[in-house]
Amino acid sequence: MSNETNRRDFLGxxxxxxxxxxxxxxLVGMKQAWDPLPSVLAGGFTTIExxxxxxxxxxxxxxxGKPIFVLKKTAxxxxxxxxxxxGEDRFTVAIGLCxxxxxxxxxxxxxxxxACHGGEFNPSAEQVFGPPPRPLxxxxxxxxGTQIVLGEEGPEYKKIAAAMKNA
Amino acid sequence: MAKITKANxxxxxxxxxxxxxxxxKVMMTEYWIPKDINFLWxxxxxxxxxxxxxxxxxxxxxMYYKPDVNxxxxxxxxxxxxxxxxxxxxxxxxxxxASVVFLIIYIHMFTGIYYxxxxxxxxxxxxxxxxxxxxxxxxxxxxxxLPWGQMSYWAAMVITNLFGGVPVIGDALVVWIRxxxxxxxxxxxxxxxxxxxxxxxxxxxxxxFHFYTLRxxxxxxxxxxxFDFDAEAEKYLSGNKKESKVIPFWPIFISKDLAVxxxxxxxxxxxxxxxxxxxxDPVNFDPADNMVTPAHIYPEWYFLWSYEVLRGFFFxxxxxxxxxxxxxxxxxxxxxxxxxxxxxxxxxxxxAHKRPAFFIWFWILMVDLIILTIWGKxxxxxxxxWVGFFAATAFILLFVLLPxxxxxxxxxxxx
Ligand code: FES
Numbered sequence: 001m002s003n004e005t006n007r008r009d010f011l012g013x014x015x016x017x018x019x020x021x022x023x024x025x026x027l028v029g030m031k032q033a034w035d036p037l038p039s040v041l042a043g044g045f046t047t048i049e050x051x052x053x054x055x056x057x058x059x060x061x062x063x064x065g066k067p068i069f070v071l072k073k074t075a076x077x078x079x080x081x082x083x084x085x086x087g088e089d090r091f092t093v094a095i096g097l098c099x100x101x102x103x104x105x106x107x108x109x110x111x112x113x114x115a116c117h118g119g120e121f122n123p124s125a126e127q128v129f130g131p132p133p134r135p136l137x138x139x140x141x142x143x144x145g146t147q148i149v150l151g152e153e154g155p156e157y158k159k160i161a162a163a164m165k166n167a
Numbered sequence: 168m169a170k171i172t173k174a175n176x177x178x179x180x181x182x183x184x185x186x187x188x189x190x191x192k193v194m195m196t197e198y199w200i201p202k203d204i205n206f207l208w209x210x211x212x213x214x215x216x217x218x219x220x221x222x223x224x225x226x227x228x229x230m231y232y233k234p235d236v237n238x239x240x241x242x243x244x245x246x247x248x249x250x251x252x253x254x255x256x257x258x259x260x261x262x263x264x265a266s267v268v269f270l271i272i273y274i275h276m277f278t279g280i281y282y283x284x285x286x287x288x289x290x291x292x293x294x295x296x297x298x299x300x301x302x303x304x305x306x307x308x309x310x311x312x313l314p315w316g317q318m319s320y321w322a323a324m325v326i327t328n329l330f331g332g333v334p335v336i337g338d339a340l341v342v343w344i345r346x347x348x349x350x351x352x353x354x355x356x357x358x359x360x361x362x363x364x365x366x367x368x369x370x371x372x373x374x375x376f377h378f379y380t381l382r383x384x385x386x387x388x389x390x391x392x393x394f395d396f397d398a399e400a401e402k403y404l405s406g407n408k409k410e411s412k413v414i415p416f417w418p419i420f421i422s423k424d425l426a427v428x429x430x431x432x433x434x435x436x437x438x439x440x441x442x443x444x445x446x447x448d449p450v451n452f453d454p455a456d457n458m459v460t461p462a463h464i465y466p467e468w469y470f471l472w473s474y475e476v477l478r479g480f481f482f483x484x485x486x487x488x489x490x491x492x493x494x495x496x497x498x499x500x501x502x503x504x505x506x507x508x509x510x511x512x513x514x515x516x517x518x519a520h521k522r523p524a525f526f527i528w529f530w531i532l533m534v535d536l537i538i539l540t541i542w543g544k545x546x547x548x549x550x551x552x553w554v555g556f557f558a559a560t561a562f563i564l565l566f567v568l569l570p571x572x573x574x575x576x577x578x579x580x581x582x
Contacts (some may be wrong), residue, residue, distance in 0.1 A: 027413070031343075034357070040347050054426065060458065065349030067458055100490060102328040115462050117478045118547045131481050133490035151371040 033141040045151035067096035081163040082123035094125040094136035195417035199400050200390035209427035211273035215361040217268045224261040234359035236352045239315035240454045259443035266446035269469035281517045284387040297505045299373045309362035316451030321464045325351045332494040391516040425519045471543030472536050476500045479559025503566045513573040522576040535561050
């Protein structure tokens with residue numbers, strides 16, 4: 001009798017082990033099926049020419065389907081640790097998605113205002129009002145003369161990212 | 168094998184093989200319903216019917232809809248609306264039913280709250296109902312995305328971004344859910360799958376479960392009177408119909424449900440034919456553009472109250488970021504109804520008008536939800552932001568106070 005029970009138990013444990021391994025493997029597979037495809041990840045790089053940008057009038061570019069704000073600061077605009085300095089000029093480079101819930105804020109004279117929930121960002125892309133929890137994000141970039149290439153992490157990017165972290 | 172004899176009719180033939188007589192008894196002719204219930208109890212049948220309409224109109228839309236970011240908008244706004252015979256009708260029936268289903272769900276839900284139908288013994292009815300509500304919300308949202316208009320797109324953007332609030336893995340989670348860095352083709356196709364297959368499947372299973380949860384504790388009644396269903400059924404079956412407190416679901420009770428359903432369907436088709444626009448935002452007739460946010464975005468009316476709770480907290484409190492408070496409040500708003508049976512500390516099941524403190528609580532909650540819904544659609548600036556803040560705070564306070572409120576009623580009755 002007890003012998004019989006043990007045999008059944010053994011079968012049960014074996015089945016549980018096989019099912020657990022199979023279940024875990026399936027979950028990993030299903031998770032990966034939902035991951036972005038390689039073609040999406042390859043996403044490409046975007047080159048932006050900075051020399052043509054007018055001070056005080058931000059422009060919007062597209063990188064990986066996201067808007068990228070590039071603002072050449074005017075003399076009155078404050079210096080900031082995240083300024084990208086190229087020669088005489090100071091630039092704010094930011095991913096143009098509100099850090100609250102991802103709407104695209106619009107430039108209104110001296111700041112970016114987010115229409116969705118009223119968030120506001122100053123010319124240095126720092127949040128100054130409303131629900132956004134942090135400044136607009138910094139996209140990875142590298143500098144080549146008067147151009148920046150989005151998608152590569154150059155030394156200038158690393159410096160700014162480090163400065164933002166320590167603040 | 169059961170004894171199979173030569174059948175004299177199709178019915179008998181089926182009965183021998185499928186036991187249809189017993190099945191009909193259990194599900195219909197001896198499924199007992201209290202006499203003392205009003206039209207508010209017809210919402211279940213209304214919901215089942217509306218779901219049926221959604222399913223059938225959805226099948227017809229599915230035959231022409233194209234889940235591709237380049238084709239989706241035109242497949243809806245041109246092919247279905249202009250080319251397919253009665254395509255416009257299926258679209259409007261689907262769209263209006265999607266909106267109306269939430270109206271009925273809310274009525275159904277607050278009827279339950281008013282009459283205490285979530286309490287002692289009926290918790291599973293309530294929980295399965297709330298699960299249905301959550302799944303319906305996911306179904307409604309995933310469907311809203313499919314026409315790939317501006318509102319669809321940005322709704323998807325905002326909702327998927329909410330997952331960024333999850334600690335540590337948030338950002339990666341958002342990319343994983345979207346299948347892209349942005350809301351893109353991968354996002355559309357997977358939400359399409361959810362909307363037309365997985366979620367409807369879950370909904371149907373949950374509906375079956377929700378019906379089943381009613382079988383043992385039985386449906387509540389207007390006075391929340393507790394009585395022995397078996398004894399009352401006995402009375403009915405022995406011919407004592409007048410004294411019995413119950414009637415069979417079929418064919419007696421259903422006639423009342425069908426009368427209410429008739430009125431509802433007149434209202435529904437009035438909307439479909441004359442006011443199909445009420446649930447459609449003009450902004451959604453612009454094709455999705457990932458580089459332009461509409462000036463002001465808001466969800467469909469049935470999500471406005473929880474949306475307003477989310478954005479009601481617009482400033483940091485005691486060092487906690489407004490963003491995190493909002494998310495926490497939003498999470499609170501979405502799970503708090505589920506645990507309602509345990510927040511209600513009153514030991515008796517009674518309708519709200521017999522529980523003075525709870526009665527006031529109930530109507531304040533109604534008013535608060537209406538305020539949240541109205542302000543959820545207004546731009547969140549100036550005074551509007553403050554109304555949102557106070558209404559959202561009130562919402563949370565109401566549920567924090569509920570155990571005390573219900574205790575007070577029990578005390579007053581001397582329990
Ligand atoms: S998305 Fe910008 S403030 Fe909410």
